[in-house]
Amino acid sequence: MFTGIVTALGTVREVQPIGGGHDLRLVMGVTPDFLRDPIPAVLGASICCSGVCLTVVQLSADSFSVDASAETVAKTTLGGWKKGSKVNLERALRLGDELGGHLVSGHVDGVAEVISATPENASVRWRFRAPQALAPFIAPKGSVALDGVSLTVNEVDGATFGVNIIPHTAAMTGFGTLQPGDRVNIEIDTLARYVARMMEFRA
Numbered sequence: 001m002f003t004g005i006v007t008a009l010g011t012v013r014e015v016q017p018i019g020g021g022h023d024l025r026l027v028m029g030v031t032p033d034f035l036r037d038p039i040p041a042v043l044g045a046s047i048c049c050s051g052v053c054l055t056v057v058q059l060s061a062d063s064f065s066v067d068a069s070a071e072t073v074a075k076t077t078l079g080g081w082k083k084g085s086k087v088n089l090e091r092a093l094r095l096g097d098e099l100g101g102h103l104v105s106g107h108v109d110g111v112a113e114v115i116s117a118t119p120e121n122a123s124v125r126w127r128f129r130a131p132q133a134l135a136p137f138i139a140p141k142g143s144v145a146l147d148g149v150s151l152t153v154n155e156v157d158g159a160t161f162g163v164n165i166i167p168h169t170a171a172m173t174g175f176g177t178l179q180p181g182d183r184v185n186i187e188i189d190t191l192a193r194y195v196a197r198m199m200e201f202r203a
Contacts, residue, residue: 001093002048004101004143004150006173008034010049012085013063022070024078026054028087029063041091046106048090050174051148051185052076053106076108077147077183086174088148101150102143103190110134112146112186114178115160123164125154126175130186135159137188137196145187149173 014027028049035041041064045056052072058065073079081087093099110131118125128146130138138144138161142153151163170176178184 002053002090002104002106002148003093003097003099004090004104004145004148006088006090006149008089009173010034010087010089012081012083012087015082018067022073024068024073025057025065026068026078026081027058027063027065028089030089032062034089034091035059035061035064039094046092048088048092048104048106048148050077050088051104051106051108051145051187052078075110076185077111080183086177088173090148102145104145104148104150104187105190106148107187108185109137109188110186111183114180114182114184116180117178120164123166124170125162125164126178127160127162128184128186130159130161132159134186134188137192139192142192143189145185147174147184149175 008030010028010030012026013029016025018025041056043056043059046053047056054066054068056064057067068078112128112130115127115129135158138153138156140153140156144151144153154162154164165175
């Protein structure tokens with residue numbers, strides 16, 4: 001589990017096809033501090049990479065490698081990553097850690113499209129279009145994870161919704177380089193998922 005509070009921006013160093021199919025191994029360049037603070041990363045550890053929970057299969061002092069199945073590649077933005085791509089990173093949540101965002105599983109529900117980015121006072125109002133099937137799970141003042149970033153939904157209009165990004169978040173995440181037309185990984189709030197499931201049985 002994760003909190004949606006990004007702690008580092010990694011850089012894709014290599015994208016290697018593996019297994020003779022569409023599976024990929026990705027090598028992520030990071031600062032050494034990310035891998036050793038507060039507890040050293042180990043093989044098998046889970047790291048949230050722009051919203052996708054991936055397992056560490058190789059480690060060095062300033063990089064880690066993860067494998068992604070063809071299913072993950074097809075259902076997320078990961079298939080578009082290339083050398084030099086920036087990736088939002090978060091180490092797994094530990095018992096006793098501060099829960100600054102909301103509970104994020106790293107199981108991406110779909111891909112949303114950036115519609116617009118409009119300056120609004122000191123922040124920027126971003127608008128996204130979610131897949132139609134996910135729209136019912138997104139509510140004003142609810143939580144959503146976009147590329148692994150925990151955000152509060154400001155408004156909803158059908159499948160379109162808006163969030164505000166403050167300068168600190170833009171500087172610490174990939175939001176600083178996003179453009180209209182770009183795609184982001186979206187994970188709906190787990191609570192919304194279970195409420196919807198319960199309502200199915202009540203109906």
